Amino acid sequence: MSDERVTKLQELVYELRVGEIMHEDVISVSPETPMSELREILRINRISGTPVMRDGSLVGMISIEDFIRWLVKSDGDCRVEAKMTRDVRTVFADEPLIQAVNKLERFGFGRLPVLDRKSGKLAGVLTKGDIIEGLLKKLEIDYHEAEMMGARSSHVFEDIIADSSALLFEYQVPGKDFTRAGACASGLKTTLRRLGIHPQTARRAAIACYEAEMNLIVHTDGGRIEARVDGRAIRIQALDEGPGIEDVARAMQPGYSTAPDWVRELGFGAGMGLVNIDKCADRMEIDSTTGKGTRIEVEILLETEP
Amino acid sequence: MRLEEVQRILEARPAWTVRLPRNGEREVVSCLATDLMSDALTTTGEGSLLLTGLTNSQVIRTAGIVDLAAICFVRGKSPQPETVELAEKMGVRLLVTDLSMFEACGRLYEKGLRAAVGDEGDCRTRE
Incomplete structure (x- = not known):
């Protein structure tokens, strides 16, 4: 011009x-x-x-x-x-x-x-x-x-x-209900893609979300997943009032699982959930109190233009 | 390797009829054989083929999240109608082969298809 x-x-x-x-x-x-x-x-x-x-x-x-x-x-x-x-x-x-x-x-x-x-x-x-x-x-x-x-x-x-303000998405995850397991992660992925977020980044967020969602379904009576997207990062929080994680350090070891057999039959519960979440995240935090509940927060940074 | 070639090598049949191939015939770039969805989530990539004995809807959700080229069920296991329905909705290609997992892997490997390698470098971009 x-x-x-x-x-x-x-x-x-x-x-x-x-x-x-x-x-x-x-x-x-x-x-x-x-x-x-x-x-x-x-x-x-x-x-x-x-x-x-x-x-x-x-x-x-x-x-x-x-x-x-x-x-x-x-x-x-x-x-x-x-x-x-x-x-x-x-x-x-x-x-x-x-x-x-x-x-x-x-x-x-x-x-x-x-x-x-x-x-x-x-x-x-x-x-x-x-x-x-x-x-x-x-x-x-x-x-x-x-x-x-x-x-x-x-x-x-x-x-x-x-916009400088962030977008907040919230999903309710019912406990022990496998029919819709993964729906929240699929929904989040679609939303992120529609927001124009890089496919690789959206995929990492969806994987972390899927594993967190499975944890809620398997171990608790339900919980909620919040995803917050701003110009810098995707932050996903999974919150529940379930039994809590007794030994977080052990739970983070690949292959360590407390999941019952029926979960394994569904292809999950092989002790890779938290490991995978950590793999996909740029930052991961676990707060858990036995008998009170668990909060897992992960942050995935958006790719910045070179 | 093209998906139709995979289908021929595995003597597989589609579990549902693809009405409109949106992106034409899909290219299969790698393969993972597992019944563990956590492994499938982090080990496969876009365009991977998943060989599995699991036929529930979690497999389809997994495929949707990692953009698999297709899922092939081994040992002639036909997926449940709900599974097929979800796959149709999400556009996930499903094949069924009567071969065992071992035999299916062997044939594909022989024809040049290689393992999907997911590692941290694949999964995240930071150092």
Whole structure:
């Protein structure tokens, strides 16, 4: 790209008004909309977030990120108002585009509701895609809308990772129930891959998670696994209130197992669980109290670009 | 080695019909023979073939996590319907051979397939 082009773009973000490039035909949802219906609304309209309106007034924003968090927590259906962002940042339609660009960048949002300065009512929504589209149109560069849509949705996950806040995923693991054993690890792997995490790193996290999950199923009446992902690392915690590990040092020895025979028949219980978790982790911690429970925490560093 | 060649060498049959080969025919790069899933998790890699006598759903989950090319059940053990169902859902290729584990390993080795080597270097990237 030539220097003139960059300069022209810089000019444009000051010249263009938000109202000129926002989209006005806004899809919105009511606070009472069930979260379970949100995905369909977002999918059909090919949007990654939408304003929440009550009686014509903006009361919040709900995004695909909120939806994913709700989905992963899987704590039952609820209304959009319980999961939406209430502290909404807005821009006015007559503000220069640069204001919106700065706000999007500063707060890490994917979209901003646009208000009419006089009435205070919602006039439209501005997304990163709208900005690119608006600038391209102004530059008279041909583009394909389909490509724009693809680029927009594929950046959703990059946006999450770029955000300074971490994503938390939680899985409940029922004890002694082998039918779903490994489901949590599979789910975590899929999620990590969708977040754009390197396959090798996602695999290590999934293996550690699988072994921890098997431990919960085999030795306890159930527990929970938490995975926290930020820009630096994946941290997995397995928590239970089970019998605890009597001798952690021995449990860490390859081949040492206290698993009953029925577990061995399933291909586990060969005394490699904790060994494998440690192998996959960059850091591993075990807190265990006999009769109280166990907490295993592992950290897997994300690969940094060379 | 291509998966169809593995199938021919082992005189194996697929446990479910692949409707749409998404990535075409898969390449088998290495092999591990075990009934221990903890070993399979850390020793195999993407594109490995797993020879096993275990037919429960844990085998399929394991395959999904390490991206195995396929699983081949030995001694003619047909997997349970739930196992096949999960494999279909996750796109994991399943074969069944009447050969014993030893015989299956021997034939594949003879044709040039080698062991999956998982070590710490494979599993983690730090020093």
